[in-house]
Amino acid sequence: MSSEMYEHMRANPKFQRLVTKRGRFAWTLAFIVLAMFYGFVLVVAFKPALLGRPIRQGSMVTIGVAVEFFMFIFFWVLTAVYVRRANGEFDELTQEIVKDAWKENK
Amino acid sequence: MVRLTRLGSMLGLLAATTLAHAGPALDGIQEKQPTNWHAILMFCLFVALTMGITYWASKRTKSTADFYTAGGGITGFQNGLAIAGDYMSAATLLGLSAMVYGQGYDGYIYLLAFFAGWPIILFLMAERLRNLGRFTFSDITAYRLEQGSVRTMAAISSLTVVCFYLLAQMVGAGQLIKLLFGLEYKIAIFVVGILMMFYVIFGGMVATTWVQIIKACMLLFGGTLVAVLAMSQFGFSYHNLVERATAVHKLGPKLMYPGSLLADPVTAISLGLGLMFGTAGLPHILMRFFTVTNAKEARKSVLYASGFVSYFFNIIFLLGLTGIIIVGQNGAFFEGGKVGGKLIGGGNMVAMHLAKAVGGNLLLGFLAAVAFATILAVVSGLAMAGASAISHDLYSRVIMKGKASETTEIKVSRVATICLGFIAIFLGILFEKQNIAFMVGLAFGVAAAANFPVLILSMYWKGLTTRGALWGGYGGLFSAVIFVLLSKSVWVDVIGKKAALFPYTQPALFAMPIAFLLAFIFSKLDGSDRAKAEIEAFEDQYVRGQTGFGASTATKH
Numbered sequence: 162m163s164s165e166m167y168e169h170m171r172a173n174p175k176f177q178r179l180v181t182k183r184g185r186f187a188w189t190l191a192f193i194v195l196a197m198f199y200g201f202v203l204v205v206a207f208k209p210a211l212l213g214r215p216i217r218q219g220s221m222v223t224i225g226v227a228v229e230f231f232m233f234i235f236f237w238v239l240t241a242v243y244v245r246r247a248n249g250e251f252d253e254l255t256q257e258i259v260k261d262a263w264k265e266n267k
Numbered sequence: 268m269v270r271l272t273r274l275g276s277m278l279g280l281l282a283a284t285t286l287a288h289a290g291p292a293l294d295g296i297q298e299k300q301p302t303n304w305h306a307i308l309m310f311c312l313f314v315a316l317t318m319g320i321t322y323w324a325s326k327r328t329k330s331t332a333d334f335y336t337a338g339g340g341i342t343g344f345q346n347g348l349a350i351a352g353d354y355m356s357a358a359t360l361l362g363l364s365a366m367v368y369g370q371g372y373d374g375y376i377y378l379l380a381f382f383a384g385w386p387i388i389l390f391l392m393a394e395r396l397r398n399l400g401r402f403t404f405s406d407i408t409a410y411r412l413e414q415g416s417v418r419t420m421a422a423i424s425s426l427t428v429v430c431f432y433l434l435a436q437m438v439g440a441g442q443l444i445k446l447l448f449g450l451e452y453k454i455a456i457f458v459v460g461i462l463m464m465f466y467v468i469f470g471g472m473v474a475t476t477w478v479q480i481i482k483a484c485m486l487l488f489g490g491t492l493v494a495v496l497a498m499s500q501f502g503f504s505y506h507n508l509v510e511r512a513t514a515v516h517k518l519g520p521k522l523m524y525p526g527s528l529l530a531d532p533v534t535a536i537s538l539g540l541g542l543m544f545g546t547a548g549l550p551h552i553l554m555r556f557f558t559v560t561n562a563k564e565a566r567k568s569v570l571y572a573s574g575f576v577s578y579f580f581n582i583i584f585l586l587g588l589t590g591i592i593i594v595g596q597n598g599a600f601f602e603g604g605k606v607g608g609k610l611i612g613g614g615n616m617v618a619m620h621l622a623k624a625v626g627g628n629l630l631l632g633f634l635a636a637v638a639f640a641t642i643l644a645v646v647s648g649l650a651m652a653g654a655s656a657i658s659h660d661l662y663s664r665v666i667m668k669g670k671a672s673e674t675t676e677i678k679v680s681r682v683a684t685i686c687l688g689f690i691a692i693f694l695g696i697l698f699e700k701q702n703i704a705f706m707v708g709l710a711f712g713v714a715a716a717a718n719f720p721v722l723i724l725s726m727y728w729k730g731l732t733t734r735g736a737l738w739g740g741y742g743g744l745f746s747a748v749i750f751v752l753l754s755k756s757v758w759v760d761v762i763g764k765k766a767a768l769f770p771y772t773q774p775a776l777f778a779m780p781i782a783f784l785l786a787f788i789f790s791k792l793d794g795s796d797r798a799k800a801e802i803e804a805f806e807d808q809y810v811r812g813q814t815g816f817g818a819s820t821a822t823k824h
């Protein structure tokens with residue numbers, strides 16, 4: 162029974178749309194996080210002095226602290242962006258796919 | 268390198284105790300402190316509250332689903348707090364604030380490295396974990412592969428991770444409690460072991476989760492309070508704080524520069540991989556994804572968890588920085604009253620001294636109680652994960668081939684918890700004086716190299732077969748263990764040889780590719796009929812992973 166349902170869903174063009182869209186979205190966000198984080202690690206490894214400079218003359222805030230603080234917030238914002246879209250748009254699409262499959266299965 | 272070695276152990280509680288800032292691990296933190304009644308009183312309140320919850324939970328724990336996953340009825344917000352609680356251990360509070368105190372900016376880099384894995388877990392894993400898993404992550408790896416052998420493999424690596432992590436926590440707990448509460452080491456170990464068994468046996472996952480939630484709230488509250496009180500001494504000005512900290516710290520302006528911490532790129536990247544993917548392979552963290560109602564709540568859990576973790580890590584940075592002036596310039600916190608000498612209780616006591624300096628004995632007692640509660644909550648989660656691997660994977664699925672009744676399965680997991688508890692107590696006492704710093708590193712290494720590759724391949728790669736999974740899983744397990752054994756942390760520090768045979772302390776960068784490669788090669792070489800059927804079965808698994816149709820649902824109460 163389940164297997165037939167899965168068959169219907171797979172055949173549904175909406176399923177392909179869901180998978181492609183969500184996959185692209187998730188991997189893009191993951192790539193941004195990985196690139197920023199490992200890029201930062203490389204700067205730490207090869208150009209550490211850069212991170213110790215103040216963001217402007219006379220400030221006690223260094224570039225390194227500012228960049229990291231930004232990443233702490235930005236990465237969290239990205240999770241919020243993903244959850245918003247996945248729990249809204251993508252979940253609605255998923256429900257449609259399941260509903261369609263039930264109909265076809267009758 | 269020295270500091271990197273230290274990081275491996277930062278991962279767990281034992282960092283808090285074994286890593287006195289210089290010299291042999293257990294150096295100078297052995298002396299028992301006077302009995303701290305504030306702390307003991309507040310801890311007793313915590314125990315009374317959690318015991319009440321355990322009693323309530325025991326009445327709701329009837330089916331296996333109740334026992335393993337709290338009936339799948341935990342909300343995203345609650346689970347987010349629980350996950351954050353698993354992640355904000357005593358090691359992060361004590362070890363990382365001490366690191367900021369000693370190394371400044373380097374500590375902040377660590378904090379980010381700890382955090383950065385969470386968004387990745389959300390984007391690539393959370394949803395499929397929830398949609399495919401039921402009680403343990405082996406449910407996912409064994410979904411379309413041969414149950415017996417694949418589950419045995421997954422259970423063995425789960426138990427390896429759990430045992431090493433548990434032992435590390437127990438030894439760390441004993442020493443920390445001795446220090447903070449003035450209790451005997453053996454008594455402390457027994458208290459932790461017995462309470463842990465009590466929570467898990469009677470309350471199952473419901474109690475384990477609530478203990479973690481309460482502790483997470485206490486930790487967030489305590490940490491914030493100390494940070495606010497400390498910052499008030501600087502007029503809440505970061506500028507003011509850093510100006511004064513760099514003026515008095517021995518590193519001077521270099522305090523806010525990256526130090527030698529990540530100077531070696533190989534270790535830095537290996538470490539980053541180990542932290543990121545080790546987290547994604549820890550059985551007691553993965554288990555939390557099965558306690559929520561559906562994929563929607565699973566995603567929300569990560570959103571809340573990463574919000575709390577991100578917030579708390581920045582608080583820790585402030586604790587470390589303010590500690591430089593408030594603790595570091597006050598002779599009362601140094602042995603013999605000599606500023607710049609040795610901190611009373613060892614290098615990891617900065618956050619505790621800070622609490623005392625800004626809030627007196629009452630706040631110190633509260634924070635000490637929170638640290639104790641933290642250990643208890645983490646070991647309970649570990650025991651829960653270990654017990655499920657034994658009862659659900661090994662007993663119910665491998666030995667009884669799915670024919671065990673729910674009642675006997677729960678009975679087996681209770682017996683397994685008792686066994687794990689006594690093993691943990693026994694080994695904890697046996698290893699009191701041993702240098703076990705490598706154990707947490709080993710746990711993360713095995714999680715990243717044995718659990719994670721097979722898990723992610725089983726979710727994403729159609730071509731994975733039983734043979735590939737077994738080779739990848741065992742290959743990752745053995746290579747991670749061997750790399751750690753031959754590295755400095757065991758070969759030199761424990762066995763006492765002169766030079767390490769494996770030059771890096773972090774196994775992930777090397778062991779992970781071995782696991783992936785073996786899984787790939789042996790899946791490709793597997794031309795059996797079974798392999799063909801397994802590859803075919805991926806299609807249905809894929810649809811379920813994407814849509815959640817057929818996923819196990821919450822049980823009604």
